[in-house]
Amino acid sequence: xxxxxxxxxxxxxxxxxxxxxxxxxxxxxxxxxxxxxxxxxxxxxxxxxxxxxxxxxxxxxxxxxxxxxxxxxxxxxxxxxxxxxxxxxxxxxxxxxxxxxxxxxxxxxxxxxxxxxxxxxxxxxxxxxxxxxxxxxxxxxxxxxxxxxxxxxxxxxxxxxxxxxxxxxxxxxxxxxxxxxxxxxxxxxxxxxxxxxxxxxxxxxxxxxxx
Amino acid sequence: xxxxxxxxxxxxxxxxxxxxxxxxxxxxxxxxxxxxxxxxxxxxxxxxxxxxxxxxxxxxxxxxxxxxxxxxxxxxxxxxxxxxxxxxxxxxxxxxxxxxxxxxxxxxxxxxxxxxxxxxxxxxxxxxxxxxxxxxxxxxxxxxxxxxxxxxxxxxxxxxxxxxxxxxxxxxxxxxxxxxxxxxxxxxxxxxxxxxxxxxxxxxxxxxxxxxxxxxxxxxxxxxxxxxxxxxxxxxxxxxxxxxxxxxxxxxxxxxxxxxxxxxxxxxxxxxxxxxxxxxxxxxxxxxxxxxxxxxxxxxxxxxxxxxxxxxxxxxxxxxxxxxxxxxxxxxxxxxxxxxxxxxxxxxxxxxxxxxxxxxxxxxxxxxxxxxxxxxxxxxxxxxxxxxxxxxxxxxxxx
Numbered sequence: 001x002x003x004x005x006x007x008x009x010x011x012x013x014x015x016x017x018x019x020x021x022x023x024x025x026x027x028x029x030x031x032x033x034x035x036x037x038x039x040x041x042x043x044x045x046x047x048x049x050x051x052x053x054x055x056x057x058x059x060x061x062x063x064x065x066x067x068x069x070x071x072x073x074x075x076x077x078x079x080x081x082x083x084x085x086x087x088x089x090x091x092x093x094x095x096x097x098x099x100x101x102x103x104x105x106x107x108x109x110x111x112x113x114x115x116x117x118x119x120x121x122x123x124x125x126x127x128x129x130x131x132x133x134x135x136x137x138x139x140x141x142x143x144x145x146x147x148x149x150x151x152x153x154x155x156x157x158x159x160x161x162x163x164x165x166x167x168x169x170x171x172x173x174x175x176x177x178x179x180x181x182x183x184x185x186x187x188x189x190x191x192x193x194x195x196x197x198x199x200x201x202x203x204x205x206x207x208x209x210x211x
Numbered sequence: 212x213x214x215x216x217x218x219x220x221x222x223x224x225x226x227x228x229x230x231x232x233x234x235x236x237x238x239x240x241x242x243x244x245x246x247x248x249x250x251x252x253x254x255x256x257x258x259x260x261x262x263x264x265x266x267x268x269x270x271x272x273x274x275x276x277x278x279x280x281x282x283x284x285x286x287x288x289x290x291x292x293x294x295x296x297x298x299x300x301x302x303x304x305x306x307x308x309x310x311x312x313x314x315x316x317x318x319x320x321x322x323x324x325x326x327x328x329x330x331x332x333x334x335x336x337x338x339x340x341x342x343x344x345x346x347x348x349x350x351x352x353x354x355x356x357x358x359x360x361x362x363x364x365x366x367x368x369x370x371x372x373x374x375x376x377x378x379x380x381x382x383x384x385x386x387x388x389x390x391x392x393x394x395x396x397x398x399x400x401x402x403x404x405x406x407x408x409x410x411x412x413x414x415x416x417x418x419x420x421x422x423x424x425x426x427x428x429x430x431x432x433x434x435x436x437x438x439x440x441x442x443x444x445x446x447x448x449x450x451x452x453x454x455x456x457x458x459x460x461x462x463x464x465x466x467x468x469x470x471x472x473x474x475x476x477x478x479x480x481x482x483x484x485x486x487x488x489x490x491x492x493x494x495x496x497x498x499x500x501x502x503x504x505x506x507x508x509x510x511x512x513x514x515x516x517x518x519x520x521x522x523x524x525x526x527x528x529x530x531x532x533x534x535x536x537x538x539x540x541x542x543x544x545x546x547x548x549x550x551x552x553x554x555x556x557x558x559x560x561x562x563x564x565x566x567x568x569x570x571x572x573x574x575x576x577x578x579x580x581x582x583x584x585x586x587x588x589x590x591x592x593x594x595x596x597x598x599x600x601x602x603x604x605x606x607x608x609x610x
Contacts, residue, residue, distance in 0.1 A: 063500050064500040065499060083500075084402075194372055197475070
């Protein structure tokens with residue numbers, strides 16, 4: 001039997017995913033050893049391999065077939081826009097993609113005039129403003145601490161993930177519009193979906209049954 | 212600046228030596244297989260008017276087509292795929308009678324996609340078109356050739372996945388869905404996004420029976436048995452029923468060819484484009500993340516060029532097939548034997564005689580003059596030349 005390879009998003013998402021997989025009888029003891037410096041973890045009995053990757057890299061590994069199955073956030077899947085199958089909403093890691101800013105900035109969103117948006121997700125922001133709101137947009141790509149941008153006057157609003165909203169509140173910012181809800185998704189390589197149809201569909205079916 | 216003289220732009224590369232030999236061998240082997248089915252080769256220009264490859268006639272998005280202008284300011288394009296050009300040529304030259312036409316081609320195609328994705332911008336495609344024949348027999352011939360090609364290339368573990376675009380279209384028409392809804396649904400079904408499909412159906416106003424069927428697309432994926440279930444679900448929707456019937460007919464033919472073991476069905480395999488009008492098929496194998504053969508029926512394509520004729524065809528990307536073979540450790544055929552003859556100035560005559568002998572035997576033979584005496588075998592580290600002969604003072608020394 002061929003190995004099925006999983007690419008998981010490093011961090012909390014991976015822990016949650018492993019928890020969920022354990023419920024359907026897929027385990028990886030090697031991965032529980034936090035001190036381990038291994039890059040690839042193997043379950044020999046079930047012929048499974050696991051590795052951890054940075055979020056945005058997961059869809060890339062899966063698209064090229066370096067991993068058969070991946071788990072990453074919907075935000076990343078949308079932003080990367082890769083040729084992969086998005087087969088399952090795992091239901092955890094729930095949050096929202098939102099347009100946020102000072103309350104006064106709401107006015108700027110009600111017309112079609114040019115708006116400056118800072119974001120880590122330029123594709124999602126462009127798609128939202130151009131295709132849904134039909135508003136002219138100037139996008140500034142940042143790599144972190146997006147909330148800073150409107151505060152220091154870099155942009156009018158931001159497009160970012162909101163979980164609890166407490167960082168926003170502490171800085172006088174607020175959610176102005178919701179772009180879409182987000183959660184962790186399971187993605188599958190197109191070739192693997194066909195060549196390993198039975199095993200992969202078995203996993204999907206089983207995961208659908210637990211929460 | 213110096214570096215620019217040595218490097219190629221991103222997405223293109225040099226192919227040489229053993230690799231090129233292997234590529235040519237594979238190309239010739241596959242091409243002659245296609246020709247044995249009566250296909251005639253055609254060469255179309257590398258660049259044509261951009262309109263030939265526009266939305267209605269091509270499957271490459273306009274953004275990914277390399278464009279430039281001629282002196283009259285017409286927009287020209289490097290071909291992103293062969294089919295539109297071949298269809299244009301076929302309409303122009305071959306349809307004076309009603310006989311179906313079989314054409315095949317081999318050449319480079321170009322696509323200007325964004326970089327750093329590990330994908331080539333220039334690839335070699337091998338493909339064929341069966342024009343003017345609307346029956347399932349033509350579809351079966353195509354799929355059978357696809358199987359034969361992959362087998363001939365040395366692959367054993369692969370699958371041809373077959374769908375029919377009309378099944379989904381029939382359902383959407385039956386439910387009277389608008390274009391935006393159809394696009395949204397099609398994307399979700401194409402990406403096997405079950406929850407997305409459910410969500411998209413939530414706000415749709417359509418009969419429950421059709422909604423139910425649209426929800427069951429994940430089940431319409433597997434061996435021939437799934438077709439019965441799929442057929443039951445679309446009773447009364449003529450287009451969809453016909454689509455399933457067509458696939459069953461096709462399967463019977465494929466059984467006759469004896470290739471049914473390689474076939475799976477997937478009614479959720481939809482194309483992003485309106486281009487395909489019937490059977491769609493793709494070949495998958497390990498070692499690439501994507502299909503290595505893509506094809507299907509496009510009966511509307513030729514009407515864009517003024518002839519209403521059926522058409523079915525597929526293309527295979529040679530570069531992808533080669534890298535797949537490499538990853539699966541499948542050895543290609545060994546190339547021809549090679550030899551190198553070295554001689555010093557006085558031994559030219561005997562070297563020439565030897566070279567002629569070897570070439571006569573079909574051994575590829577190079578002759579090189581060596582000014583200084585010495586062992587020339589050092590020139591040949593790892594380049595696979597099997598025979599090295601050195602003539603010094605008329606005497607033969609073998610290495």
